[in-house]
Amino acid sequence: MSADKLQVWADTFGRRAGALPGAHVPWLDSLRRQAFERFMSEGWPTPRQEAWHHTSLAPLAAAQFEEGSAQEGVADQVRALVAAHTGHWLVFVDGAFDASLSRLGSLPEGVTIQATSEAWGGHADTVHALYGQAQDGHSTSALNLALASDGALVSLGRGVVLEQAVHVVCAVSEPRAAHFLRHLIQAQAGSQATVIEHYIGLPDAANFRHAVTRLQLDQDARITHLKLQQESPLAWHLGEIEATQAKHSYFASHSVSLGARLARHDIATHFQDERCETLLNGLYYVDQRRHVDHHTLIGHLKPHCVSHESYRGIMADASHGVFTGRILVAEGADGTDAIQRNDSLLLSRLAKSDARPELEIYADDVKCAHGATVGQIDPDSLFYLRTRGIEEARARDILIYAFAARSVARIPDESLRRHVEGAVRRLLPGGDLLEAA
């Protein structure tokens, strides 16, 4: 990595650091500096590193980002989204909290939902505990830690069940800017909530967004998390979701990745006590020369935990989809039950899919299954539809949508599921023809 490419980021950090929310908080300022030093010394990840084998960030490293020159239309885009669903809405535009677009509604006692930028006064301790360390994750994680300007803080007190979903909208108005967000979710014992992150972009934005979500689930907590990535097809998106789970907690992560020229999602959960359960569900679609990479890790560190993992990808044109599923079963984690699947549908001869299961098992009494398929539209299914008078192109679209629908069906909440179905239909070839029957 040439030094001048990193120098751009040194300039950015120098310019932004003093003005970032929380710059006056000593531990935070020091953490940001440590993290930035780490990024400068390690540079961008390269395909020589195992975890980045199929995903090159060289074009991102070479790209230039600049602040300012906001585009019109963002507020309308956000308002349309907020109006479509009930729930508690936190809106960030260009990496900063926008109170006027947010709609928090009334919250039950014991629940805090706010922007971290507003938490540095009151809830700084909660934030500190969840914020992470400079050495965590990839060098890009450190860049996020150094430059994150804002993010959602969702804190659920003991036993609180939040009926309506928390929506975190991350919109962008600066078409060539880089923004870093860091969301924190803390679920105390027995609490329950659904949190949805929406990443939306304007059609021609070539922005770079890096978003980290850190979750802590205490005993018996249940969190359903949905990330809906709908960046512009010219944008860059790097995301990390990192959860720790205490005894008998349940964490579901649904990752729906539809936009961006390059999207990389690192999703990890760590079982720190017995009888935890997790569902990692993913759906991705890429076309043209776009690239998407899901890199998952399930840390089965304790006995009798269950993980179900299923990612489905649709690749059109000359696009590339990557899935890596690492499952680590630690010594003594007996009674582990882990199932992993990755299914890819290739719509063109130039489209490419790479699937890599990585199972590391150090315990004896475990059930671990994994499977991957890469295929094309099934000619028997196509023929069947056509014999019913459905024209070939339409039949093909139905089968593509059906492939995606199996993933969408795992999203439990109906209005959420319909929202995702809508997003998928608008994107898939011919999907606009398909309406629910």
Add this chain to the structure above:
Amino acid sequence: MLNIHNLHASIGGNEILKGLSLQIQPGEVHAIMGPNGAGKSTLAQVLTGREDYVATEGTVEFLGQNLLELSVEDRARAGIFLAFQYPIEIPGVSNAYFMRAAVNAMRRERGEPELDAMDFVKRAKAEMKLVGMRDEFLYRSVNEGFSGGEKKRNEVLQMALLEPRLAILDETDSGLDIDAMKTVADGVNRLRSPDRAMIVITHYQRLLDYIVPDYVHVLANGRIVRSGGHELAKELEAKGYGWIEGVQAAPARRGVKPDDGKKIGVRPAGRGAVA
């Protein structure tokens, strides 16, 4: 209505149909019987336009059109329906969505207004009652997890909704117990009408006790070797196929049988499938 003359058809270079001729008038029910490997299913596939099968010689005329020139969907829209021997499972597509898409494709063809979801569901539910299907089957994925009998009922349901001019039933009795077969046969009989013809392909005469044909043809070695009335089926039942001149002892069925198992809508790459 249907005029097949000297039809030859091959798959993968193997000639299966070797000069088959058959004429069908509106309102008639023709049974096609024959030993395994005689070409019965091939005939169904060629008539519906399966691309793996190549018609190398002969003509097929359907309602005045050259059938062999039409695409699969155009044949369906012209009024040809095939009840599959092994109906395909399509996870992720609801039966309701699938059948409404099909019904509306036909209605567009006939210049009729499309049915909206509510009208369609009303019609479908009425027909489902007649074939003994519960409403929940509308909202399940097409054929996914259906029993053999449920799949066949679903085929008859589609036939009822699509109102074809020529229905081809490919071994509709296979894998059915006697009660399921009666229900399916009742469904089929209800659809008999003066302007609708049917081809009933079966290995056993059992089904023909319930769907009584006007004509019975014996297909062997790629051509029709004998034709007669319903009594021919009875005779075959009593004497076996070996009784008919020109029918050699049936070889065991060769080649790949369509997969009736679980499908995920895709097949592995590298098997020659083209997206």
